Amino acid sequence: xxxxxxxxxxxxxxxxxxxxxxxxxxxxxxxxxxxxxxxxxxxxxxxxxxxxxxxxxxxxxxxxxxxxxxxxxxxxxxxxxxxxxxxxxxxxxxxxxxxxxxxxxxxxxxxxxxxxxxxxxxxxxxxxxxxxxxxxxxxxxxxxxxxxxxxxxxxxxxxxxxxxxxxxxxxxxxxxxxxxxxxxxxxxxxxxxxxxxxxxxxxxxxxxxxxxxxxxxxxxxxxxxxxxxxxxxxxxxxxxxxxxxxxxxxxxxxxxxxxxxxxxxxxxxxxxxxxxxxxxxxxxxxxxxxxxxxxxxxxxxxxxxxxxxxxxxxxxxxxxxxxxxxxxxxxxxxxxxxxxxxxxxxxxxxxxxxxxxxxxxxxxxxxxxxxxxxxxxxxxxxxxx
Ligand code: SF4
Numbered sequence: 598x599x600x601x602x603x604x605x606x607x608x609x610x611x612x613x614x615x616x617x618x619x620x621x622x623x624x625x626x627x628x629x630x631x632x633x634x635x636x637x638x639x640x641x642x643x644x645x646x647x648x649x650x651x652x653x654x655x656x657x658x659x660x661x662x663x664x665x666x667x668x669x670x671x672x673x674x675x676x677x678x679x680x681x682x683x684x685x686x687x688x689x690x691x692x693x694x695x696x697x698x699x700x701x702x703x704x705x706x707x708x709x710x711x712x713x714x715x716x717x718x719x720x721x722x723x724x725x726x727x728x729x730x731x732x733x734x735x736x737x738x739x740x741x742x743x744x745x746x747x748x749x750x751x752x753x754x755x756x757x758x759x760x761x762x763x764x765x766x767x768x769x770x771x772x773x774x775x776x777x778x779x780x781x782x783x784x785x786x787x788x789x790x791x792x793x794x795x796x797x798x799x800x801x802x803x804x805x806x807x808x809x810x811x812x813x814x815x816x817x818x819x820x821x822x823x824x825x826x827x828x829x830x831x832x833x834x835x836x837x838x839x840x841x842x843x844x845x846x847x848x849x850x851x852x853x854x855x856x857x858x859x860x861x862x863x864x865x866x867x868x869x870x871x872x873x874x875x876x877x878x879x880x881x882x883x884x885x886x887x888x889x890x891x892x893x894x895x896x897x898x899x900x901x902x903x904x905x906x907x908x909x910x911x912x913x914x915x916x917x918x919x920x921x922x923x924x925x926x927x928x929x930x931x932x933x934x935x936x937x938x939x940x941x942x943x944x945x946x947x948x949x950x951x952x953x954x955x956x957x958x959x960x961x962x963x964x965x966x967x968x969x970x971x972x973x974x975x976x977x978x979x980x981x982x
Contacts, residue, residue, distance in 0.1 A: 609761050609779045614821035620783065624790070626817040627797035632657075632804075635664055637796070642716040642741040643674050649736045650697050650728065654929070657803070663692055675714045677705040686872055686968035693928075693971070695870060700728025720744065731777075739791035747780035748795045749773075752802025757783075758834035759806060762823035766837040806830075844932045846881040846889050848899040849973075850907060851980050852915060852940040854958050859977075860911070861964075862956035869928070874967045876976065877956070878935070879906040891934065896920065899936050907940070911956060914943040921979045926972035937976045 631637070634657065636648035647667055651660045667688055671677040677685070682702060689698035704726040708714060716737070717723050724734045735746035749757075754767045757776050765772045784794050805812045813825045824830040852860045861874045879902050881889040889898070900917040907913045921937040959967075961981065969977075 607775075609757075609763065609775050611779070611782065612760055612821040612823050615760065615783075615818070617785070619818060619821060620785065620794070622817045623797050623801065624793050627793065627800055630804075631796065631800055635661060635668075640741050640792075642737055644668060645740045646716065646733065646737050647671075647701065649733050650701055651692060653697065653732075654694055655692055659692070663689070673714070674705045674708045674716065677702060678709040678714070682872065683967065687966065690873075690968040691971055695873065695968075697728060699872065703727040704729065716741075718742075720746065736795070739795045741792075743789045743791045745784060745786045745791050747777070747784040747791075748799065749777050749780045750799060750802075752806070753780060753795075753798045754802075755808065755834055756798060756802045756806045756818070759811070759824035759830055760818060760822050762827060762829075762833060764835060766835045768837045842927070842930065842932055843888065844891070844934065846891065846894050846934050846936065847878045848881055848902040848906075849876050849878040849935045849937040849976060850903045850915070850917075850940045851876060851921065851937050851976065852907065852913070852942070854942060856958075856960075858958040858960050859964075860913075860956055861959050861967075861969075869931075870970050872968070874959075874964070874969050875973050876937070877903075877907060877910065879903065881936075894934075894936060899938060903938060903940060915940045916943055921976060924972050924975045924979075926970075926975075933972065935972055935976060937980070939980070 636644060639645065648660070648664055651664055651667075670688060671680060680702065682699065685698050685702050686695060689695060692698075707726055708716060712722075717726075720734050720738050723729060723737065724731070732748060732750060735748045736750075738744035739746045739748060747753075754773075754776055757763070757779050758767055761779065763772070763776070767773055767776055780798070783798075784791060801816070801818070805816050806818075809831060811830045813819050813822070813830055816822070816825070819825055822830075824833045850860070854860070859876070861876060864870050864873050864875050866872060881894060881898060881902055883889055883893065899920075903917050904915060907915050918939040918941060921939065924935040924937065926933050926935070961977070964977065
């Protein structure tokens with residue numbers, strides 16, 4: 598019996614007319630219209646690295662103030678490497694995907710320890726640092742040093758998928774490989790233009806070849822673009838079948854002691870939102886340990902869940918009071934609905950047991966100095982009102 602071997606994916610063909618003149622037109626368009634973004638004013642590898650990590654999964658407009666605060670506080674690898682993780686997480690608070698911040702810190706410490714505090718100049722060495730992947734390596738080395746490495750972020754994928762009218766979803770690994778090869782083919786090698794070319798491709802996807810209503814009339818790649826010729830730009834890139842994002846309901850305790858301090862704990866490392874400070878909470882489940890449906894969440898259920906959790910986890914007997922507004926929050930893989938309740942101690946906690954075992958009683962005024970999940974800040978905002 599013949600065994601089927603793996604075949605290399607067939608390369609994508611560039612559309613007719615996509616020649617050097619068109620690519621130069623793209624560059625001229627970029628030079629004439631590029632946004633003035635703070636990280637574009639620098640060719641420092643560390644500054645570009647920070648910006649690229651922040652920009653993963655996050656919009657430019659959100660990143661700008663975070664980037665400026667970060668660079669003001671940690672202007673180089675050494676200052677970041679010397680920082681406390683708590684301060685790093687606090688500066689990152691609100692950007693989400695906190696693993697990115699922890700990896701940046703770990704990577705900075707490795708750079709100080711093994712590379713004299715200078716971002717290593719060899720892509721393979723840089724690629725081995727915590728949190729650094731193929732995309733970040735290509736972005737940093739092309740933008741800082743003009744190394745001929747094409748970037749393939751979401752914006753570039755969309756431009757390429759439309760240019761060649763790609764009939765498969767880019768999220769499929771073998772299709773991603775084909776797009777990566779196509780991006781590299783479009784980047785003229787040996788001309789020292791990688792920064793200009795990559796920036797132009799990313800900018801085109803961000804501002805012209807947008808997911809909805811792309812501005813094909815003003816696009817420098819309009820002439821050879823197959824999706825435009827088909828009159829079907831928006832139907833590319835093709836989408837993979839979406840998995841439903843589960844919804845989790847959580848009861849949340851806003852528990853104050855006699856001095857008005859709130860009980861918070863530091864989330865364990867290795868899980869979601871690792872290392873952030875949070876209010877005690879419990880996922881609401883039914884008798885079969887399934888996530889509770891929204892219509893099954895009642896005051897009685899929330900109250901019982903909070904009393905049981907605070908007793909079991911912290912040895913605290915509490916009364917559950919007023920409901921604060923529910924808070925909805927979406928992560929990439931999970932949606933959560935928080936059902937916060939004001940809670941009161943029925944009896945004094947046993948000595949400072951809570952403080953020693955992890956959770957702490959913290960004054961509201963001190964919470965600004967700790968990193969908290971964004972959804973928890975929303976709960977606290979309604980508590981303070
Ligand atoms: Fe995108 Fe339209 Fe330009 Fe094609 S012509 S690359 S679809 S903006």
